[in-house]
Amino acid sequence: MASAAVRSCLFSRFFCRRYIHGPLLVLMTALSMLLLSPTLSAASRVQAVEVVSGLAFPWSLVFLPDGEMLVSERSGSLRRIVDGQLLPRPVRGVPKVAAGGQGGLLGLALHPQFAENHWLYFAYAAAGEGGYSTHVGRGKYRDGVLSEVQTIFRATPKVNTRHHYGGHLIFDRQGYLFLTLGDKGRRELAQDLRNHAGSVIRLHDDGRVPADNPFVGQAGAAPEIWSYGHRNQQGAALHPQTGQLWTHEHGPQGGDEVNAIRAGANYGWPVITYGEEYGGGRVGDGLTARTGMEQPLLAWVPSIAPSGMTFYTGNRYPGWQGNLLVGALKFQLLVRLGMQDGKLVELERLLQGEIGRIRDVQQGPDGYVWLLNDEADGGLYRLETVQ
Numbered sequence: 001m002a003s004a005a006v007r008s009c010l011f012s013r014f015f016c017r018r019y020i021h022g023p024l025l026v027l028m029t030a031l032s033m034l035l036l037s038p039t040l041s042a043a044s045r046v047q048a049v050e051v052v053s054g055l056a057f058p059w060s061l062v063f064l065p066d067g068e069m070l071v072s073e074r075s076g077s078l079r080r081i082v083d084g085q086l087l088p089r090p091v092r093g094v095p096k097v098a099a100g101g102q103g104g105l106l107g108l109a110l111h112p113q114f115a116e117n118h119w120l121y122f123a124y125a126a127a128g129e130g131g132y133s134t135h136v137g138r139g140k141y142r143d144g145v146l147s148e149v150q151t152i153f154r155a156t157p158k159v160n161t162r163h164h165y166g167g168h169l170i171f172d173r174q175g176y177l178f179l180t181l182g183d184k185g186r187r188e189l190a191q192d193l194r195n196h197a198g199s200v201i202r203l204h205d206d207g208r209v210p211a212d213n214p215f216v217g218q219a220g221a222a223p224e225i226w227s228y229g230h231r232n233q234q235g236a237a238l239h240p241q242t243g244q245l246w247t248h249e250h251g252p253q254g255g256d257e258v259n260a261i262r263a264g265a266n267y268g269w270p271v272i273t274y275g276e277e278y279g280g281g282r283v284g285d286g287l288t289a290r291t292g293m294e295q296p297l298l299a300w301v302p303s304i305a306p307s308g309m310t311f312y313t314g315n316r317y318p319g320w321q322g323n324l325l326v327g328a329l330k331f332q333l334l335v336r337l338g339m340q341d342g343k344l345v346e347l348e349r350l351l352q353g354e355i356g357r358i359r360d361v362q363q364g365p366d367g368y369v370w371l372l373n374d375e376a377d378g379g380l381y382r383l384e385t386v387q
Helices: 038-043 187-191
Strands: 016-021 024-029 046-055 058-063 069-073 078-082 105-110 119-128 131-142 145-154 169-171 177-180 199-203 225-228 233-238 245-249 256-260 298-301 306-311 324-328 333-340 343-350 358-363 369-373 378-385
Touching (some): 046 078, 058 358, 058 369, 105 169, 131 177, 169 233, 324 358, 333 358
Parallel strands (some): 024 298, 058 105, 233 306, 306 358
Antiparallel strands (some): 016 024, 046 378, 105 119, 119 131, 131 145, 177 199, 199 225, 233 245, 306 324, 324 333, 369 378
16 A cells, blocks of 8 residues: 555645556656655755856766766766866866767766776767767776776667667676666667667676676577666666666656666556657557556656656665655756655655756765756755754
């Protein structure tokens, strides 16, 4: 059964409905929020404090062991933040990026043994025969320079569109590298295992294909694929208890999803969706379920345009432990989703309109939540409690 917090919607001047489909919670809401328990509400009085300004459409943030931070800018620059200051010179050695539309320099990730091997991973839009796709590169980072740069993955096909690149990178606890991808605006590709569009990719740290990937050895299937049937995934996180990969993806007009990713699973796009075509009208046959296709854990209608995502495991914000934090571009806010028995049961919307379109959400080594905003004069923000 869904909790009382989920079953209760807050009605003010906003319209709110909700539907429960077994484990799936579909939020039919404008700017409303589900009621929270008093403990969580009291713990959520927070403000975003700007630490650095002057970033141009920042996309992803990583924390180095020595305290330095690196931030990717969609234009193709990799910026350094040292002792709370944005250094004027970008990192040298970043390969050419096809910046345009939603493409550019995207997700960043550190190798699990970065302190020893210095491997920095980055996803980026690249041009080639047929158009554009998402590539993954890596290089050894030291003191503002990338060396030994190599491309370890190239998504196929390249198509002449400049959106739905996906682009989030994350290592799991076993040291495998995951990349989230979008359908490149060619929705039919997301159900075609011969290509990478609309999939989650799983690789060894050097780009080799793991032998236990679900489609290895299957004729007509790309062996790098871990899951498929996704529209445009721009956020990913590991569940703090199970280590399972969770992602979220943009729906069309409505139907943004949070998914727990399983090997070989089909997440349905564009055959099933809780969204509709831009301007109205059903997508395909208008189905929300089909045998053999996964249901999301949560879907937003209308869309919030989800971006960065992390599970919070620190102690800076009492009552937040284990909560899922999701940035939102459309409503310029941070969403907090409470967990109970592995299910999403509560929702709160924070910082609405305070810092613009929130792009990345990360928990730092200091236990604070750090945010990037997707603005021409973007910034890095630390989330602090209000006394």
